[in-house]
Amino acid sequence: xxxxxxxxxxxxxxxxxxxxxxxxxxxxxxxxxxxxxxxxxxxxxxxxxxxxxxxxxxxxxxxxxxxxxxxxxxxxxxxxxxxxxxxxxxxxxxxxxxxxxxxxxxxxxxxxxxxxxxxxxxxxxxxxxxxxxxxxxxxxxxxxxxxxxxxxxxxxxxxxxxxxxxxxxxxxxxxxxxxxxxxxxxxxxxxxxxxxxxxxxxxxxxxxxxxxxxxxxxxxxxxxxxxxxxxxxxxxxxxxxxxxxxxxxxxxxxxxxxxxxxxxxxxxxxxxxxxxxxxxxxxxxxxxxxxxxxxxxxxxxxxxxxxxxxxxxxxxxxxxxxxxxxxxxxxxxxxxxxxxxxxxxxxxxxxxxxxxxxxxxxxxxxxxxxxxxxxxxxxxxxxxxxxxxxxxxxxxxxxxxxxxx
Amino acid sequence: xxxxxxxxxxxxxxxxxxxxxxxxxxxxxxxxxxxxxxxxxxxxxxxxxxxxxxxxxxxxxxxxxxxxxxxxxxxxxxxxxxxxxxxxxxxxxxxxxxxxxxxxxxxxxxxxxxxxxxxxxxxxxxxxxxxxxxxxxxxxxxxxxxxxxxxxxxxxxxxxxxxxxxxxxxxxxxxxxxxxxxxxxxxxxxxxxxxxxxxxxxxxxxxxxxxxxxxxxxxxxxxxxxxxxxxxxxxxxxxxxxxxxxxxxxxxxxxxxxxxxxxxxxxxxxxxxxxxxxxxxxxxxxxxxxxxxxxxxxxxxxxxxxxxxxxxxx
Ligand SMILES: Nc1ncnc2c1ncn2[C@@H]1O[C@H](COP(=O)(O)OP(=O)(O)OP(=O)(O)O)[C@@H](O)[C@H]1O
Ligand SMILES: [Mg+2]
Numbered sequence: 001x002x003x004x005x006x007x008x009x010x011x012x013x014x015x016x017x018x019x020x021x022x023x024x025x026x027x028x029x030x031x032x033x034x035x036x037x038x039x040x041x042x043x044x045x046x047x048x049x050x051x052x053x054x055x056x057x058x059x060x061x062x063x064x065x066x067x068x069x070x071x072x073x074x075x076x077x078x079x080x081x082x083x084x085x086x087x088x089x090x091x092x093x094x095x096x097x098x099x100x101x102x103x104x105x106x107x108x109x110x111x112x113x114x115x116x117x118x119x120x121x122x123x124x125x126x127x128x129x130x131x132x133x134x135x136x137x138x139x140x141x142x143x144x145x146x147x148x149x150x151x152x153x154x155x156x157x158x159x160x161x162x163x164x165x166x167x168x169x170x171x172x173x174x175x176x177x178x179x180x181x182x183x184x185x186x187x188x189x190x191x192x193x194x195x196x197x198x199x200x201x202x203x204x205x206x207x208x209x210x211x212x213x214x215x216x217x218x219x220x221x222x223x224x225x226x227x228x229x230x231x232x233x234x235x236x237x238x239x240x241x242x243x244x245x246x247x248x249x250x251x252x253x254x255x256x257x258x259x260x261x262x263x264x265x266x267x268x269x270x271x272x273x274x275x276x277x278x279x280x281x282x283x284x285x286x287x288x289x290x291x292x293x294x295x296x297x298x299x300x301x302x303x304x305x306x307x308x309x310x311x312x313x314x315x316x317x318x319x320x321x322x323x324x325x326x327x328x329x330x331x332x333x334x335x336x337x338x339x340x341x342x343x344x345x346x347x348x349x350x351x352x353x354x355x356x357x358x359x360x361x362x363x364x365x366x367x368x369x370x371x372x373x374x375x376x377x378x379x380x381x382x383x384x385x386x387x388x389x390x391x392x393x394x395x396x397x398x399x400x401x402x403x404x405x
Numbered sequence: 406x407x408x409x410x411x412x413x414x415x416x417x418x419x420x421x422x423x424x425x426x427x428x429x430x431x432x433x434x435x436x437x438x439x440x441x442x443x444x445x446x447x448x449x450x451x452x453x454x455x456x457x458x459x460x461x462x463x464x465x466x467x468x469x470x471x472x473x474x475x476x477x478x479x480x481x482x483x484x485x486x487x488x489x490x491x492x493x494x495x496x497x498x499x500x501x502x503x504x505x506x507x508x509x510x511x512x513x514x515x516x517x518x519x520x521x522x523x524x525x526x527x528x529x530x531x532x533x534x535x536x537x538x539x540x541x542x543x544x545x546x547x548x549x550x551x552x553x554x555x556x557x558x559x560x561x562x563x564x565x566x567x568x569x570x571x572x573x574x575x576x577x578x579x580x581x582x583x584x585x586x587x588x589x590x591x592x593x594x595x596x597x598x599x600x601x602x603x604x605x606x607x608x609x610x611x612x613x614x615x616x617x618x619x620x621x622x623x624x625x626x627x628x629x630x631x632x633x634x635x636x637x638x639x640x641x642x643x644x645x646x647x648x649x650x651x652x653x654x655x656x657x658x659x660x661x662x663x664x665x666x667x668x669x670x671x672x673x674x675x676x677x678x679x680x681x682x683x684x685x686x687x688x689x690x691x692x693x694x695x696x697x698x699x700x701x702x703x704x705x706x707x708x709x710x711x712x713x714x715x716x717x718x719x
Binding site: 253256257260261264265270274275276277278281283 | 488489490510511512513515516520521522523527528529530531532536539540541543545547548549550553554556559563599602603605606
């Protein structure tokens, strides 16, 4: 009903209805008016319905995924589905999934709450990862290494924010996307090989030590249900525990922040900067705080991302930024749990689609490698459908559907 | 307003206001007994056209001043300039409450106590009406990022702000809408919300850009009452309005703009009878009072228009 296309008469009638205090659902009125005026084909009512259905479909898929994973976990024999369930479960608990979840939590502060278009979250991650890894390699104690990673990313946010936050939103998008690329190119440049390791990056074993040393899990294997990992090491229970604890901590921090008046201020800035200015608030400062905070989450995400593997600049590039965006839109921007759910769903659904395609379509049509590519295509199409039919994501507020902002 | 020259006079009394303004010359840029806002040499050009060119204007403290003028006269642009939402094309100076504010940002102007509303309303669509309101409150400790996560620090203030917001919403007939998204409000309701929200900032001076546009007559009546009540509480009001009846009804002083310039000042009745004003509105000299109802009758208006047109051609 907030289509710019809506006719003058619709507006006038709405005002009249509201003015007279008639208890009428305005959206219905508008829909009726539009329909009566022979307006938009398949007007708001139909598309509202379609959107609702899309929501149910999303929930059904999520439930099915959960069911398959639980069955696989308990070792229920279901043929290739068991194997699929196991790889989904493995992916869902993967420390790198957790890392992406933290990056998405940061992006959610930027975009979901404040409306800042950060198209270079990977740049923040990469800086955090470099700051952390290089410091450890140089013998800096763990806590300071983490602080250095955070500082690098925070400084990056300030440098990007100062020239762009006073301009229209698109400028930040352009600047972040190119700045993230610059970070990556500098990282992979051979000139700094000594520190960054160039395109090969920094081996995980060179900086993982201080984190694994903290483990009180002991050594050896632990076998829970269908899950079987070493207790301490790169691909270990300890890494999973650390990564998901950090996710939990980040969720709590975000929850504390966004329910506060500061969180309200962020959403106000997202909705209309000038309105907020007219109320005497320093919009630039608020946007800068949001940009830095989201960037710090990005830095933490970068550290978590490289811990189980290694710092390879090319693996933390544009693609990763776009994964983050997809996960954010999937889970629901401006929700506390959306980023976590979205990140898990994003990776797991891809495995699901790939697995189903690989196991049901004969190899002559779609071999394993092609099935992998098919998975990405489906993710792309799903993202498009999502933006059309459920722009608020799986967890988003249904009421937001009514406004095209 | 105790420190002001007229501090002793109680401006909630109509005769006191009349007496106060009777000493003021009815000429553009006239000096006021106790101006809260003083504007000098504000010029704003958009490419070739000069939207605003105000030499000198003083706005009297504690009364309701109306800013009128035909469409495109530059009223909104003038508002934008003095509230920091737009920058003048050349060196200008204006002071509010004795403080120079021509070089500060829009948010500082608002914090100095001068808030404005927008002709095209700026409701925060995907936030509830109550959240819209609560955002307006100044000096919230919970809005500082470092303390925001500690609820005990701000919860008491939050409760007070909430009470205040609910009170204002009740006054503006929006209370039952408090949990709805502002995006779901009608055009008139958005006007009301914006006005209520601006009052959350406890302003010294409030600048309303066509507050009554799209608000139904009955509510307009009660809003006029509220605006008068604000004035009686000591607030200064400057508002843009096209409805001459509204202007005549509540304004203590009227400033007329045309083609970017202040062309007349005075009390409502005298201004509407001034040649310069009629000229500005109708483009021709007439011995018609703009506040005259007969002007609104079709045949009268058509006659004036026809005459204006023929004069324009000649
Ligand atoms: N951003 C802009 N760019 C170019 N011209 C502008 C801009 N803003 C305003 N103008 C011009 O400046 C003049 C004054 O506009 P303004 O909006 O101040 O008028 P107004 O007095 O508020 O009119 P109304 O009563 O219709 O609201 C108009 O001629 C308008 O076209
Ligand atoms: Mg205007």
